[in-house]
Amino acid sequence: MISREEAIAMVEDNVKNKNLRKHMLAVAAILKRLAAELGEDEEQWELLGIVHDIDYEETQDDPERHASVSADMLEDKVPEELVRGVKSHNHEHTGVEPNSLMEHALIAADAASGLVIATALVMPNRKLEEARPESVIKKFGDSSFAKNIDRDRILHCKELGLSKDEFLKLSLEALQNIHDELGL
Numbered sequence: 228m229i230s231r232e233e234a235i236a237m238v239e240d241n242v243k244n245k246n247l248r249k250h251m252l253a254v255a256a257i258l259k260r261l262a263a264e265l266g267e268d269e270e271q272w273e274l275l276g277i278v279h280d281i282d283y284e285e286t287q288d289d290p291e292r293h294a295s296v297s298a299d300m301l302e303d304k305v306p307e308e309l310v311r312g313v314k315s316h317n318h319e320h321t322g323v324e325p326n327s328l329m330e331h332a333l334i335a336a337d338a339a340s341g342l343v344i345a346t347a348l349v350m351p352n353r354k355l356e357e358a359r360p361e362s363v364i365k366k367f368g369d370s371s372f373a374k375n376i377d378r379d380r381i382l383h384c385k386e387l388g389l390s391k392d393e394f395l396k397l398s399l400e401a402l403q404n405i406h407d408e409l410g411l
């Protein structure tokens with residue numbers, strides 16, 4: 228398995244958009260936190276987050292290929308379960324349905340990272356530290372807020388044995404821990 232640094236270097240080679248790179252780091256931070264919470268492999272879960280959208284710039288106009296192209300890029304670099312995990316986060320197109328804790332966690336973290344960041348951006352100083360778990364929970368329930376974020380994907384957290392509120396709290400804490408890297 229490639230190291231965290233090698234994975235980040237690979238992302239930097241393939242993803243020019245800084246916000247997209249930050250998104251991948253955000254998802255990775257949530258996954259690492261979840262793995263710690265659930266007694267799973269923190270290194271592996273974090274790596275999945277770091278690489279999960281590595282093909283995005285190539286496939287953004289072609290969602291049917293999203294994740295399959297990543298899988299090809301990653302095939303000989305990461306363990307098979309991570310390749311499968313990447314594919315299952317676009318299961319609607321790859322046909323690879325999520326069936327492990329890590330796979331459900333990626334789907335939930337992918338969407339939750341967007342909700343947490345959108346919540347931070349409407350705080351008075353646009354900072355993660357200003358957001359409270361209750362702020363994120365409230366925004367989850369406000370269907371007119373950040374409409375493009377699919378709440379049903381966040382609810383994959385239930386497959387991890389976590390309630391929505393617990394999961395959003397953990398996600399917020401994970402992103403607050405890397406606020407410098409995210410610039411928020």
Ligand SMILES: [Fe+2]
Nearest residue numbers: 254279280337
């Ligand atoms: Fe993503």
